[in-house]
Amino acid sequence: KAGVTQTPRYLIKTRGQQVTLSCSPISGHRSVSWYQQTPGQGLQFLFEYFSETQRNKGNFPGRFSGRQFSNSRSEMNVSTLELGDSALYLCASSFSGPSYNEQFFGPGTRLTVL
Amino acid sequence: AQKVTQAQTEISVVEKEDVTLDCVYETRDTTYYLFWYKQPPSGELVFLIRRNSFDEQNEISGRYSWNFQKSTSSFNFTITASQVVDSAVYFCALSEAGANSKLTFGKGITLSVRP
Numbered sequence: 609k610a611g612v613t614q615t616p617r618y619l620i621k622t623r624g625q626q627v628t629l630s631c632s633p634i635s636g637h638r639s640v641s642w643y644q645q646t647p648g649q650g651l652q653f654l655f656e657y658f659s660e661t662q663r664n665k666g667n668f669p670g671r672f673s674g675r676q677f678s679n680s681r682s683e684m685n686v687s688t689l690e691l692g693d694s695a696l697y698l699c700a701s702s703f704s705g706p707s708y709n710e711q712f713f714g715p716g717t718r719l720t721v722l
Numbered sequence: 723a724q725k726v727t728q729a730q731t732e733i734s735v736v737e738k739e740d741v742t743l744d745c746v747y748e749t750r751d752t753t754y755y756l757f758w759y760k761q762p763p764s765g766e767l768v769f770l771i772r773r774n775s776f777d778e779q780n781e782i783s784g785r786y787s788w789n790f791q792k793s794t795s796s797f798n799f800t801i802t803a804s805q806v807v808d809s810a811v812y813f814c815a816l817s818e819a820g821a822n823s824k825l826t827f828g829k830g831i832t833l834s835v836r837p
């Protein structure tokens with residue numbers, strides 16, 4: 609069974625630009641969560657999608673948004689990039705959600721904002 | 723609000739030593755879930771264990787064991803006879819129950835196992 613895949617793996621952008629990251633969950637998983645990992649703040653929850661609906665959202669500004677498609681693939685978008693958005697963005701999938709089943713993580717997308 | 727504290731930031735041991743990684747959590751929920759993840763240098767978080775708040779039985783899986791104590795709000799992880807391949811960052815996480823759940827992570831513990 610293929611694991612969670614994320615594309616691209618690395619990305620370099622400049623301030624003010626926008627970026628879209630993609631996540632393909634494990635087949636059959638309907639819940640996709642996104643996390644941001646930085647050395648200073650650690651792992652922080654961004655949002656979770658289930659059956660194309662956002663069920664939960666973390667404390668991030670509106671520049672961070674996401675969506676989920678009917679095949680459970682998910683994208684997250686960051687607009688008007690800031691230097692502080694440089695981070696490893698991790699996607700995780702599970703059958704029904706973090707509290708119901710274990711979450712499996714992808715390798716992450718490392719975003720560098722110059 | 724939920725909180726996970728991993729007071730140890732870095733631990734260094736010599737191969738074959740036993741090592742315990744501490745995790746203390748805070749939650750007002752009566753039903754919750756606790757997790758441990760391993761993040762090797764490659765960056766991908768690897769799921770190790772999920773435990774619900776009603777199951778206080780300790781668990782052993784090979785060289786790994788977990789001690790869950792609700793009375794002290796702790797969920798500690800012990801690696802027996804550590805190996806170099808155990809070198810990684812280990813995260814403890816907490817999730818509330820229900821559909822709108824998310825993982826709240828601790829800051830992580832960097833474990834270095836020297837040959």
